[in-house]
Amino acid sequence: MKNIEIKWTKKAAVICCVLALTACANTSEDYAKAGDWTSVGYSDGVKGKPHRTAGDFKGYDTVNVNDYAQGYLKGVKEYCNPNHAYQIGLSGNYYEGVCEGTPDSQKFRMEWQRGWSDSQLNK
Structure with missing residues (x-):
């Protein structure tokens, strides 16, 4: 007890x-x-x-x-760390393009999009 x-x-x-x-x-x-x-x-x-x-x-x-x-x-x-981008998208947070021009911007955008797409499937 x-x-x-x-x-x-x-x-x-x-x-x-x-x-x-x-x-x-x-x-x-x-x-x-x-x-x-x-x-x-x-x-x-x-x-x-x-x-x-x-x-x-x-x-x-x-x-x-x-x-x-x-x-x-x-x-x-x-914020622009591509290792966190998927989770940002998955949590439903919209990406406003602040990472454009950074070295990993393309990877960030792709990972964010993947997370965003998964978040929309779960709705």
Whole structure:
């Protein structure tokens, strides 16, 4: 009986930790409000979103487009890994072409398309 209680307690603790971490996760909006433009760019890039311009941040007093661009390039580099492209497509995430011009863009696109096609079959 104690083993069951211990296992349940461990599972409950893990679930609570995951929920707590998720609740604390920062969004692009949070980073922008804090003036952390590198993190805003990274967040956009790693999600495969198109590069934004300063005009997209009209509600903010100051925008550091250079920091945003540096973060964005780092995020896109991670996003455009062809080893993850199939999973991105399979999860139903649309590819907006942010990897075009990168060395593995063709492989990324092919793997993403394969995952996207499989995701459509499962609907």
